[in-house]
Amino acid sequence: MSNTKTAAKKGAAKIEKAQTSNSAKVEKSTAKVDEILKPTADGRIKKLETFNRLAEKKEKIDRKLNELTNYNASNDGQHAEMKFAANNGYHFTISNPVTIQKLLDGIQSELEELQKKTETEILEFSI
Structure with missing residues (x-):
């Protein structure tokens, strides 16, 4: 059962890392659009x-x-x-x-x- 919990934690960590990466990309894109438009x-x-x-x-x-x-x-x-x-x-x-x-x-x-x-x-x- 501990293997299941460890796997779940690793999966959650990967998802969180991907979300953080996507958030950074969105912020960077938004900044670039703002730089062009404003x-x-x-x-x-x-x-x-x-x-x-x-x-x-x-x-x-x-x-x-x-x-x-x-x-x-x-x-x-x-x-x-x-x-x-x-x-x-x-x-x-x-x-x-x-x-x-x-x-x-x-x-x-x-x-x-x-x-x-x-x-x-x-x-x-x-x-």
């Missing part, structure tokens, strides 16, 4: 600051992608050179056109992906 002035200002950072990020990515597009348009592919430098004074130079083009293609692909991701973040952002 924003505070400080909350709106913080969201505006975040939105401005997203806008700056997008502008920077767009600018770099445009610079790369202009570089590719003006580059003859024969006499290109890429230089990499570290803060400690070491440097590395590449002059192979095929290798440089592969690096540029990778950079362009990464910038385009970042551009799409940032644009999606901006479109989904709500102040």
Whole structure:
């Protein structure tokens, strides 16, 4: 009979834990809805600051992608050179056109992906 009581206590504890967890989820959801429907002035200002950072990020990515597009348009592919430098004074130079083009293609692909991701973040952002 004591096994039945222990099992009942464990079952009651699990139910109580689940109810507590559900209550916490409901409170969190309610707080989020209140934040959206009844924003505070400080909350709106913080969201505006975040939105401005997203806008700056997008502008920077767009600018770099445009610079790369202009570089590719003006580059003859024969006499290109890429230089990499570290803060400690070491440097590395590449002059192979095929290798440089592969690096540029990778950079362009990464910038385009970042551009799409940032644009999606901006479109989904709500102040």
